[in-house]
Amino acid sequence: MSQAEGGAPAPAFPGRRRYRRRLRSRIILSFALLGLGLTAMFAIAAAFVGAVVEDQAVGSVLKENVDDYAQRFYEDRTAQWAPLGSVRAHVYGPGGRHNVPPEWAELDTGVYNITGEESGEPFVYRVVVKKDPDYWFFLAQDMTSTAEVRARIKLILIAAVVLFTLLAGVIGWWSAARVMRPVSELANLLGASGDKAGPGELAPHFPDDEVGELATALDDYAARLTEVVQRDREFNADVSHELRTPLAVVKGAVELLLSRPDLDEKTVARLQRIQRAEQQCTDLISALLLLSRAERGHGSTDVCRVAEQLLEAHRSQLGGKALELLLEGEAGTLVVDAPESAVSVALGNLIGNAVKYTTAGTVIVRLRERAVDVIDSGPGLSAEDAAHLFQRGYRGSHAEHTHGGGIGLSIVRRLCRLYDWQVRVVPGAERGVVATLRFDVDADEAG
Template sequence: MASKGRLYRRRLRARIIVSFVLLGTGLTAAFALATLLLRSNIENDLIDSWLASEAKNFVEFKRENPDPNAPFSLSRQIEIIARSPRTITNLPFAWQRLETGVYEMVDEDVVGEPRPYKLAVYRGDDIISFLRYDFSQEQLSQRNLVYALLATLVVFSILAALLGLWASRRVMQPVSDLATRLQGFSEGGQPEPLAPHFADDEVGQLAAALDDYSERLTALVRRDREFNADVSHELRTPLAVIRGATELLQAAPDLDPKSATRLKRIERAVTQCTDLIEALLTLSRSERGHGAADLRRIIGQIVEAQRLAMRGKAVELVVEDGPQVVIDAPESVLSVALGNLIGNAVKYTGQGEVRIRISRDAVAITDSGPGIAAEDAEHLFERGVRGKGSEGSKGAGIGLAIVTRLCELYGWEARLAPRGDGEEGAVATLRFSR
């Protein structure tokens, strides 16, 4: 659970960093794109208007100064040509039909590479002027600007990532501190208040809410434990009275066999109730008790009680020879766990046998009942769930749920599965080492 919490915090921190990176990259990219578009549009508009104006001015200059040697000052990048409508045929064919305006053209340089240029044309009645403006330098500068903006984009993205990393640390530090303090709480006792360690912000409000929840939960657990302790104490008294009366009746010299059998059933029921109370009290406290439970002796007691309760049912209980095993657990806990598994096997077996096999680390109970479906086996240990073969039988479906809780507390493993030998029935296994 702790590792899962750390994973979620890392994901939240990563989302903060990614948000900063996306924000920085997006703003920088938008700024770069806007810069390129503005530069391209403004530059084209300025050059086009300037070339058109110069082409018109050159025509007017030639009208006023027909001398071919008359100087007309222009940039070195501009080639200017003037022709009369009759002598235009010695110019490039692509120029001859152009009307007044500015055009983007492409030709080849001396090495065959494409070379862009702008051509401004002004058609007068007697003179046509052509101003050729080499645009390659502007394209080169625009390309360099693109490279510079891309480099700026990378740099700003890295800066945004570093800023996001720094910001995420500052943002997540109070949350991490809160999680660390929560993980440091001991299982017992009143937890230390969290709110005094945090500022009055969102994390502080969360800490205060956790403190309030912790107080209510602690009070609820305390009341639950006190109730369980009181109930178990109050139930022990009548059970002790019943046990004492049963022992006195069993000691009577004129006791007939039928009454003796009934008294043994009562005595075993008292023992089962006492063990169940102890097991439930252990679960309510979540405290793992210790002991030296003789596995074979406890199984013998459970089998004897089941035989007394079967009332002539055509089911044979067989305990196979096995090793002598001692389990580190209270006898009451082991008796409740095995009693539920063996009792279920006897309950759902109409006739045949229930075979119990003891090994060093497990007990296997095999019955010849109707069996269970493989897909239902894992759900039978859930509270309130009963098998398909339980119709007409009594019970609320909590016996196996108690077994599951005991297994979780002691590190055992309980399983139910269909028999694998082709016969009808099920196999219940209680394994003491996972």
């Protein structure tokens, strides 16, 4: 079932949690990631370049040795050529190739790295192969100690990466403290200025740098905001005085005219309509002033009496409309701690919408313990209307032939936020719409 609510606004994505980091933490994290990235790239590059240089250097030397070994072998085949150190040379003729180790026999001319185990110990050696038509030459160099050194170098590089990352984090923490100090001072000054009647100057406390520019911009913004607030206060005072004064004149004149005994029924009806319109304007001005000041007014308002007055006002304006307006509830059933003007505007907009969109049938105002329902038999509520019903300026899909600017329910929502009320509009069980206005009722005041 589609519904629209005008209480406290809910987050757009209630199931999504937002994780935010402080600016100081971002700076430290940036330095740490920078240190990690640079040292890691340097370590990888160093290891790669070292391995390539070593392979190329050792491989070229071994290639030269095997070529030299083959040349000397062809010059004097009776001599025994024994390479020095960890390098061993082997030559196999046409009749002795069955003695070639299986892992060597399939190798073509080139340089190869071979790993394995010998007497239970792992070993690594590099083999240079030179295969002539008659003889095969193999030159093998033990690289086990070199592989161990390379592993130690990798460990050293990893330790260097960790160390430099920590060092970068420490530098980031120190830099963040220095960078954020003026920003923290600016925030403290802003917090302290909130207790003052007027805005304090922030720019004189900071040098002519980026923070100083921010302080200057905040000073300018505070001055403009103060000017706006001052204009708003003056406007509220002007509205309160200049509009209420003529309304009071209208009210007095209407009461004076209604006291005359020689008036006919049509004149009395018209004067009563003027009286209701004056009261409606007075209530609306009071409610809007409360909203503009964001302050709650207090009072002991009987919702039943307000609903009865609103329904009576709408009955006099039905004309030939086949619509019945009913009130279910008794006086004193629901008493609200709020000005009568606020309750009248909030409930009046809901009743007015029900009367406006219902061409025939009934509009029922039902009082409950802590809420009041406005039930109509109108055309109902579409999903699109339910989604945008409380937006300022939105007019429903059935508003083609009705008057209004689409701000009534927006005012209701603002009043609900001010007084912690809740408004809910949902489709009816069979047809029409059910609008519910729920109050936070003081139990001692409820009848």
